[in-house]
Amino acid sequence: GIQVEQSPPDLILQEGANSTLRCNFSDSVNNLQWFHQNPWGQLINLFYIPSGTKQNGRLSATTVATERYSLLYISSSQTTDSGVYFCAVGTRGGADGLTFGKGTHLIIQP
Amino acid sequence: AAGVIQSPRHLIKEKRETATLKCYPIPRHDTVYWYQQGPGQDPQFLISFYEKMQSDKGSIPDRFSAQQFSDYHSELNMSSLELGDSALYFCASSGGPGVLSGDTEAFFGQGTRLTVV
Numbered sequence: 001g002i003q004v005e006q007s008p009p010d011l012i013l014q015e016g017a018n019s020t021l022r023c024n025f026s027d028s029v030n031n032l033q034w035f036h037q038n039p040w041g042q043l044i045n046l047f048y049i050p051s052g053t054k055q056n057g058r059l060s061a062t063t064v065a066t067e068r069y070s071l072l073y074i075s076s077s078q079t080t081d082s083g084v085y086f087c088a089v090g091t092r093g094g095a096d097g098l099t100f101g102k103g104t105h106l107i108i109q110p
Numbered sequence: 111a112a113g114v115i116q117s118p119r120h121l122i123k124e125k126r127e128t129a130t131l132k133c134y135p136i137p138r139h140d141t142v143y144w145y146q147q148g149p150g151q152d153p154q155f156l157i158s159f160y161e162k163m164q165s166d167k168g169s170i171p172d173r174f175s176a177q178q179f180s181d182y183h184s185e186l187n188m189s190s191l192e193l194g195d196s197a198l199y200f201c202a203s204s205g206g207p208g209v210l211s212g213d214t215e216a217f218f219g220q221g222t223r224l225t226v227v
Contacts, residue, residue: 031214041198041221043153048215086152090214096166097143097155098216 002027002091006101013077014109021072021104023087031090032063033098034072038083046072046085077108112137114219116201122225123191131186131222135203141165142184143216144176145200153200159184191226198223 003026013019023032034046047054047061049070054061058078063070074081084105088098115134123129135142141160145153146169155168159178170176173191178184188195202216 031216033215035218041223043200043218043221045215045217048213088153092166097145097158097168098153099155100152102152 002029002089002099004087004089004099004101006085006087006104008104009102010105010107012107012109015077015079017077017108018073018075019077019106021074021085021087021106023070023072023089023101025068025070025087025089027068027091029065029068029089029091031098032070033088034061034070035086035088036081036083037086037103043086074106079108079110082106082108114201114203114217116199116219116222118222119220120223120225122227124227125191125193127191127226129188129191129224131188131199131201131224133184133186133201133203133219135182135184135201135205136217139203139205139217140182141204142178142182143202143204144170144184144186145202145218147198147200147221148194149197156186188224193226196224196226 005024032050036044049063051065058075060073084103086103088100117132143158144156147153156170158166162178176186198221200221202218204216
């Protein structure tokens, strides 16, 4: 099956800093999503981005499908950004399940 | 906006007991997925249903079964529970008008935290 690798695995930053999270995948995808899992376990949709670039407030994401990677940018970090960021991909369309990466554990210190 | 609803939110069961988790997808979504997330792990896909038919199967144990009903809600049935089944179980749904343009974005419920003692 497809392999999804996220880096870095852990990241500690001060409030106000910017960060870039990376997701590499081993095969062509037709679905790529970024999630934020907060300390209460909720999986929050950030971006649905199988290709191209999207922005939502302080967050933006870019997927270069031909080179099999995606980047999540977080600017002006806040303590509420802490948590685990997952990249998840789907390869066959329709109702196939997503394969998740191991996640990036982000801690924003005040 | 309506989200994916899961019940119960928390469940404590003893070994060898059975458990049933319920999922109510976003209105007009026709596809439901189940995932299992162990402590410190990433979510693992278990099974999915499209229009009440099983569509894709992941690492679902034989002790587990699931179905999607005529109103599109889904239930995950877990039997002969083991300590290792303790995990956060997520249901997700996708579908609706976006499918026509190839949009398969999945939205997750808040999860059911199952503890087996």
